[in-house]
Amino acid sequence: MEFNGAYLMVLLLAFNIVGSTHASDPDIISDFVLPPGQNPANVDGNFFTFTGLRQVGSNNLTWQSNVKVTKASMAEFPALTGLSVSMAVLQFPAGGVNPPHTHPRASELLYLMSGSLEVGVVDTTGKLFTQSLYAGDLFVFPAGLVHFQLNKDYKNIAFAVSGFGSANAGTVSLPSTLFTSGITSDVLAKSFKTDAKTIEMLKASLKA
Known part of the structure; x- marks a missing residue:
């Protein structure tokens, strides 16, 4: 699938509005932020251009492979620094999950x-909100809340675009954070009311 340029233009404009109306990044006191050492006199349209999404949709995803996330945050697109907006394109293989x-x-x-x-978000009281989404639908995940996306279709891939109200939203993956960050098996076993052997099996499966 190739993405329609007009679609992305409209989405970028919408996400800019979202970022401007509810910015979580510190305000800047200039029009934009240049990387250290860059001469303002040398800035041209290339600085405000990101071409990293040109090949999105052109690769083949295998069944139940990892979800492919292509980001356009300040790390990949420095012009976003201080502008409180970023985006990502998500490609879900058949049966793929974003944990x-x-x-x-x-x-x-x-x-x-x-x-x-199929998407879901959990609030701070532990209540789970789920929804089935179809092409053209929007869903919002409030900042800091645990959420996931699942492609339950085992024949077709799914494509989504996400906008963020920060140039560096950050991502904390629960499986990898819990089981590959170095938290001891003893702590995890007691927290999940299981045994250390089970925790070690989970750690091994995530590192494979």
Whole structure:
């Protein structure tokens, strides 16, 4: 699938509005922020251009492979620094899941471009809100809350675009954070009311 340029232009404009109205990044006191050492006199249109999404959708995803996330945050697109906006394109293979995670510095507005997704978000009381999304639907994940996306279609891929109200929303993946960050098996076993052997098996499976 190739993405329609007009679609992305409209989405970028919408995400800019979201970022401007509810910015979580510190305000800047200049029009934009240049990387250290860059001469303002040398800035041209290339500085404000990101071409990293040109090949999105052109690769083949295998069944139940990892979800492919192509980011356009300040790390990949320095012109976003201080502008409180970024985006990502998510490509879900058939049966693919984006595991439970959080974005500590921004809310996420997801637009499903094709296919279908099951999504869910958990609030601070532990209540789970789920929804089935279809092409053209929007879903918002409030900043800091645990959420996930699942492509339950085992025949077709799904494509989505997410906008964030931060140039660096950050991502904390729960499985990898809990089981590959170095937290001891003893702590995890007691926390999950299981045994250390089970925890070690989980750690091994995530590192494979």
